[in-house]
Amino acid sequence: MSEVIAKYRLFDRNGNFEKKAEGIALGLTIGSWTDLPHLEQEQLRKHKGRVVAIQETGRETAEGREADVTIAYPSSNFSADLPAILVTVFGKLSLDGVIRLMNLDFSNDLAKRFPGPRFGVKGIRELTGAYGRPLLMSIFKGVIGRDLSYLEKQLRAQLEGGIDIVKDDEILFENRLTPFEERLKLGQQVIAESGKKALYAVNLTGRTSELKEKARRGIELGATAYLFNVFAYGLDVLQELTEDRDIPVPIMAHPAVSGAFTSAPHHGFSTELMLGKLVRMAGADFTLFPSPYGSVALERNAALKTAEMALEENMYKPTFPVPSAGIHPGLVPVLYEDFGIDSIINAGGGVHGHPNGAAGGGRAFRQAIDAVITGRTLEEAAKQHEDLRVALEMWGTGK
Ligand SMILES: CSCCC(=O)C(=O)COP(=O)(O)O
Numbered sequence: 001m002s003e004v005i006a007k008y009r010l011f012d013r014n015g016n017f018e019k020k021a022e023g024i025a026l027g028l029t030i031g032s033w034t035d036l037p038h039l040e041q042e043q044l045r046k047h048k049g050r051v052v053a054i055q056e057t058g059r060e061t062a063e064g065r066e067a068d069v070t071i072a073y074p075s076s077n078f079s080a081d082l083p084a085i086l087v088t089v090f091g092k093l094s095l096d097g098v099i100r101l102m103n104l105d106f107s108n109d110l111a112k113r114f115p116g117p118r119f120g121v122k123g124i125r126e127l128t129g130a131y132g133r134p135l136l137m138s139i140f141k142g143v144i145g146r147d148l149s150y151l152e153k154q155l156r157a158q159l160e161g162g163i164d165i166v167k168d169d170e171i172l173f174e175n176r177l178t179p180f181e182e183r184l185k186l187g188q189q190v191i192a193e194s195g196k197k198a199l200y201a202v203n204l205t206g207r208t209s210e211l212k213e214k215a216r217r218g219i220e221l222g223a224t225a226y227l228f229n230v231f232a233y234g235l236d237v238l239q240e241l242t243e244d245r246d247i248p249v250p251i252m253a254h255p256a257v258s259g260a261f262t263s264a265p266h267h268g269f270s271t272e273l274m275l276g277k278l279v280r281m282a283g284a285d286f287t288l289f290p291s292p293y294g295s296v297a298l299e300r301n302a303a304l305k306t307a308e309m310a311l312e313e314n315m316y317k318p319t320f321p322v323p324s325a326g327i328h329p330g331l332v333p334v335l336y337e338d339f340g341i342d343s344i345i346n347a348g349g350g351v352h353g354h355p356n357g358a359a360g361g362g363r364a365f366r367q368a369i370d371a372v373i374t375g376r377t378l379e380e381a382a383k384q385h386e387d388l389r390v391a392l393e394m395w396g397t398g399k
Pocket residue numbers: 139169170255288289290291295296324325326327346347348349350
């Protein structure tokens with residue numbers, strides 16, 4: 001049967017979960033129906049949500065007893081797009097009471113209607129030429145109010161440091177000093193001159209109706225990747241971009257704004273559903289999310305599950321997990337331990353704040369990555385590598 005199965009976390013002081021679950025299954029589908037004639041009841045029955053399971057977790061919270069409730073919704077109720085699906089499973093329900101949408105499972109026929117990443121981990125490794133290790137990404141920092149020459153200097157230093165992917169900061173929008181087209185052209189020119197295979201993810205911004213045209217124009221100018229603030233626009237806008245044959249480059253999903261939907265413990269969406277599963281279905285090749293130990297820390301379990309959903313084997317190519325925020329070279333061992341080889345180490349301040357500049361910051365990260373994949377400690381590696389030694393002295397090691 002074609003359906004989407006939603007798993008909710010519910011809270012109730014009286015533990016009246018059966019009644020609540022039935023109310024949801026009915027309320028989000030056919031509504032009140034019992035007064036209708038028998039024939040109409042029969043016709044409506046196939047559209048009704050079905051309570052699949054109710055499992056109390058045994059936890060008592062300030063919001064009451066906690067239970068996981070699973071409800072299936074027939075695909076015949078909605079069109080095969082994320083706006084319709086999200087409104088079906090969590091539309092008005094998200095406004096009603098203490099409830100969190102933890103996960104969604106799609107039957108195969110429905111899942112096939114979504115693109116998933118175009119490149120996946122393997123494709124991104126081919127584009128960057130980086131194999132056998134986590135990739136290294138850095139972020140332009142402090143560029144608002146600066147001109148192209150400043151950007152150029154930062155880019156050259158980052159490339160010299162051995163960075164695989166450089167991305168705009170998500171807060172860099174269309175502006176007079178570093179307009180989209182100019183920084184894109186500059187970026188491609190500097191990368192070409194460096195002789196490296198690095199990608200530059202330019203922030204694709206502006207009004208929704210202008211995005212595709214802008215992205216296509218960027219491709220004509222040589223764009224190799226885009227950064228996209230998906231949660232300010234919506235998942236379907238991401239999908240529109242990733243499905244467009246005239247935009248054949250990887251798209252990086254930035255988590256800005258997502259905290260408004262995912263951070264409350266008893267409301268909203270689980271982080272892993274939004275930043276792991278749904279951005280992947282919508283076609284993101286990279287998903288950025290806060291790491292468990294940086295400056296914007298995400299609860300460890302949520303961060304691990306996000307990476308798991310981005311990578312787990314299914315009909316889509318895997319999305320590269322990018323645990324981010326406040327990352328410095330001393331965190332590389334724990335990042336590697338938690339997120340493994342198919343992940344991206346991403347840093348802004350941890351690259352640019354290095355006393356030897358962004359080139360030194362990049363080198364320190366690469367030295368740390370080389371150390372972990374060859375089974376050496378950072379302290380050992382730092383004896384041979386000055387940039388790493390300086391980074392450890394500055395930011396320390398571990399969590
Ligand atoms: C919250 S995850 C996104 C990370 C990000 O956009 C960023 O700018 C991180 O910068 P940092 O200097 O903390 O590495």
